[in-house]
């Protein structure tokens with residue numbers, strides 16, 4: 001219900017009242033009413049849905065979260081499962097994708113810290129970390145993230161340390177001299193530095 005609309009016409013008193021029609025309230029209402037079959041769910045707000053904060057979001061998501069503990073990783077894994085269910089049901093009506101997050105640094109010791117941090121997050125359950133340094137063999141070749149879609153994407157993250165690979169996978173950033181690069185599991189951002197990229201994109205991250 002918003003300030004511009006009449007109250008519910010049902011004679012039944014609401015079984016559940018949700019205050020706030022942001023993404024949290026709308027999602028709670030959807031899951032209660034549609035997924036759980038709860039009757040007479042009332043959503044109360046004095047403004048139209050999704051107009052306070054939720055329509056300002058960049059709409060990116062990731063499961064690539066540091067600790068302490070694995071709470072955020074598990075929470076986001078579950079949330080992303082729900083997102084993918086909705087995308088599957090709706091033929092991806094809302095254009096879910098998994099282009100990934102990217103983290104960049106030009107400072108060598110920061111790159112080492114990034115690597116250490118990525119491994120720690122991987123160990124929390126965010127998926128495997130694949131290191132591409134051009135010297136050691138990796139079980140799987142680096143797969144650039146497609147611009148659209150979310151299916152058949154590798155889970156986890158990629159750390160790109162091989163300059164040739166970084167240049168090859170980042171042709172849209174030709175002025176940059178890449179020396180270090182990581183790509184991990186999910187959404188999409190544009191790096192603006194010169195040496196190390198940390199891409200979060202596998203099965204668990206995306207950005208519209």
Ligand SMILES: Cc1cc2nc3c(=O)[nH]c(=O)nc-3n(C[C@H](O)[C@H](O)[C@H](O)COP(=O)(O)OP(=O)(O)OC[C@H]3O[C@@H](n4cnc5c(N)ncnc54)[C@H](O)[C@@H]3O)c2cc1C
Pocket residue numbers: 019020021022023024025044045046047048049050051052053054055056057058059060061
């Ligand atoms: C610029 C920006 C970029 C962002 N980018 C991202 C991103 O990339 N990824 C991400 O995950 N998050 C992002 N966020 C955060 C995300 O947008 C918010 O966490 C999310 O929208 C919050 O949703 P909400 O439903 O909790 O709150 P809101 O969307 O703020 O909704 C709260 C609603 O409650 C109503 N309300 C308040 N008090 C009452 C009351 N007493 N009774 C009834 N109704 C009430 C308000 O009118 C409002 O409609 C971003 C936020 C911003 C501002």
